[in-house]
Amino acid sequence: MTSGNRRTSFGVAVTGIVLAQPDDWYTVARTSFLITAAAYGTAAQLARRMLTPSRRRTG
Known part of the structure; x- marks a missing residue:
């Protein structure tokens, strides 16, 4: 069972x-x-946290 299927199954069970x-x-x-x-x-x-670019300065 893949991770996505486990999450879906867990969500259905909790609901x-x-x-x-x-x-x-x-x-x-x-x-x-x-x-x-x-x-x-x-x-x-x-x-949002994973897709926003880093604010660190490089160079």
């Missing part, structure tokens, strides 16, 4: 656990949207 816990649909929807937003925010920060 499934979160969605199975509460009885109220609005709580489930709000929680799943917050988890998704947090994941996208984390990915954006990591991409």
Whole structure:
């Protein structure tokens, strides 16, 4: 199993656990949207950190 597949499987498992816990649909929807937003925010920060050029002076 590749690293990407493991991450996807982990994300699906965590979302499934979160969605199975509460009885109220609005709580489930709000929680799943917050988890998704947090994941996208984390990915954006990591991409920004890795893709911005270094500010060090060379030469």
